Amino acid sequence: MPENSINVSILFENKNNVSPGLQERFQRLLKDYKTTLEHSHLDSSEIIILVAESRRWAVRALHQLRSNQRHFLKPVFLNFATPTDDFSALIDGFARPAESYQEFTTAFLPLVDLARELSRLSNISEHSTDVTFKEVLLLRFMLSRPAFQLFPERKISSSIGYSYPLANLLFNVNAGTEHSFLEELREANLLSVTLVDKVNLCPYCKHVQINFREVCPHCNSLKIREETTIHHFRCAYVSKETEYRQGHDLVCPKCAKVLRHIGVDYDKPSEVLWCEACNSNFSEPLLRCFCLNSGHIFPPEDTLLAEINEYKLSQEGRRAAQEGYLPSMGLMDIFKKQLGFYKNEVFQEFLRVEFLRCQRYKYSSTIATLSLLTAHQVLESELTTHTRQFREDFSAVLHSTFRSTDLFTDISSEKILILFSNTRAEAAQIAFERLHDELYQAFQVKIDLEYKTVDLAGAYENLESAWEQLNGIV
Ligand SMILES: [Zn+2]
Ligand SMILES: [Zn+2]
Ligand SMILES: [Zn+2]
Numbered sequence: 001m002p003e004n005s006i007n008v009s010i011l012f013e014n015k016n017n018v019s020p021g022l023q024e025r026f027q028r029l030l031k032d033y034k035t036t037l038e039h040s041h042l043d044s045s046e047i048i049i050l051v052a053e054s055r056r057w058a059v060r061a062l063h064q065l066r067s068n069q070r071h072f073l074k075p076v077f078l079n080f081a082t083p084t085d086d087f088s089a090l091i092d093g094f095a096r097p098a099e100s101y102q103e104f105t106t107a108f109l110p111l112v113d114l115a116r117e118l119s120r121l122s123n124i125s126e127h128s129t130d131v132t133f134k135e136v137l138l139l140r141f142m143l144s145r146p147a148f149q150l151f152p153e154r155k156i157s158s159s160i161g162y163s164y165p166l167a168n169l170l171f172n173v174n175a176g177t178e179h180s181f182l183e184e185l186r187e188a189n190l191l192s193v194t195l196v197d198k199v200n201l202c203p204y205c206k207h208v209q210i211n212f213r214e215v216c217p218h219c220n221s222l223k224i225r226e227e228t229t230i231h232h233f234r235c236a237y238v239s240k241e242t243e244y245r246q247g248h249d250l251v252c253p254k255c256a257k258v259l260r261h262i263g264v265d266y267d268k269p270s271e272v273l274w275c276e277a278c279n280s281n282f283s284e285p286l287l288r289c290f291c292l293n294s295g296h297i298f299p300p301e302d303t304l305l306a307e308i309n310e311y312k313l314s315q316e317g318r319r320a321a322q323e324g325y326l327p328s329m330g331l332m333d334i335f336k337k338q339l340g341f342y343k344n345e346v347f348q349e350f351l352r353v354e355f356l357r358c359q360r361y362k363y364s365s366t367i368a369t370l371s372l373l374t375a376h377q378v379l380e381s382e383l384t385t386h387t388r389q390f391r392e393d394f395s396a397v398l399h400s401t402f403r404s405t406d407l408f409t410d411i412s413s414e415k416i417l418i419l420f421s422n423t424r425a426e427a428a429q430i431a432f433e434r435l436h437d438e439l440y441q442a443f444q445v446k447i448d449l450e451y452k453t454v455d456l457a458g459a460y461e462n463l464e465s466a467w468e469q470l471n472g473i474v
Pocket of ligand 2: 232252
């Protein structure tokens with residue numbers, strides 16, 4: 001194989017029907033650009049050329065390539081007489097069979113550069129799960145094709161009403177499900193977004209197919225309609241005009257008086273709705289959502305609002321794509337987001353006041369340090385920590401361990417300071433033991449938490465000596 005040559009596979013829809021012009025095109029390509037044809041070895045190919053006669057075949061071949069991890073990133077060139085827009089996200093270049101060799105090479109050569117660039121990328125980290133592996137592939141696809149963005153396409157069969165064709169093929173999921181992977185990458189700051197739409201989803205099944213309709217506020221019946229209504233002043237009776245009607249006359253069904261003059265005897269309140277089921281009347285119907293997928297009924301304010309975005313690679317995403325692994329969301333970030341940290345100076349002020357109070361009244365509060373270093377290393381090596389699921393689980397553990405009266409600040413990138421007010425040191429230690437147990441329950445990994453506690457009511461001359469005790473200086 002000549003040095004710097006590129007392996008090219010050509011897949012024909014109909015090998016027996018290749019025009020002499022096309023045959024010549026590929027022979028010249030072989031000679032001029034040091035390409036090696038690998039008809040049978042798709043796996044070792046670096047560029048794939050599709051020679052399609054029908055749209056159907058072209059679509060099927062593209063879907064197969066882009067849903068296969070081994071071929072997903074490869075530059076794909078399409079030879080087809082009538083390419084349309086819906087191919088554009090899946091191919092890297094195309095030419096019509098009738099175009100000149102020069103036109104063809106102009107379209108084809110960028111794929112050679114692309115293949116060379118891809119060959120320089122390092123292997124994807126071995127720790128990756130199937131999903132993270134695919135996420136790195138997606139980031140790399142975007143890295144190697146700088147103009148590429150993931151656009152949402154309207155799709156009625158998608159759970160969220162939109163689909164991202166390339167991501168959908170890669171993750172190989174039901175249309176719409178790929179959205180949560182993309183949002184996860186966005187939350188990890190690997191993708192940046194432009195808002196395109198907001199969709200209302202059913203809170204039970206997260207589907208967009210919701211029917212909004214008005215019902216009776218008393219019995220929830222759908223059988224409501226506006227009817228001309230009469231209010232008899234004399235006896236205050238209110239009912240439908242049909243009930244008053246007796247031939248040409250209007251007669252009150254309650255007091256049997258004849259109604260003669262509108263504005264004097266009676267009036268017709270506007271916009272009165274009647275329920276056929278319970279016969280009540282009202283002016284404001286109730287708006288209710290009916291999920292056409294799961295059948296649940298719920299008020300509009302319960303719908304989940306999801307953002308539909310256009311995605312492009314962020315600076316951090318570029319780095320992750322180059323390095324071949326996804327950064328995990330730091331545990332510290334989750335702590336901060338979930339528990340609300342005080343600025344260091346503010347925390348020190350609380351601590352100073354609390355120390356004086358405890359010393360004076362021999363009242364117990366506990367100051368503690370918690371190091372996240374081991375927890376971080378253990379979780380990182382055992383689990384996929386950049387997922388939304390991990391963040392949710394970890395947040396739930398934090399909320400069930402700590403109380404809203406506990407105060408937090410960070411003293412380094414891995415170390416947290418916690419003030420447990422009105423809590424003895426033993427009780428604070430129990431909280432850490434509970435954290436340990438809950439982490440085990442949630443993630444099935446044993447983590448030796450590194451923490452230290454100091455009782456602020458203890459025999460300390462001043463806060464500094466309590467501080468030294470906490471930091472193991474004495
Ligand atoms: Zn009703
Ligand atoms: Zn009356
Ligand atoms: Zn539903």
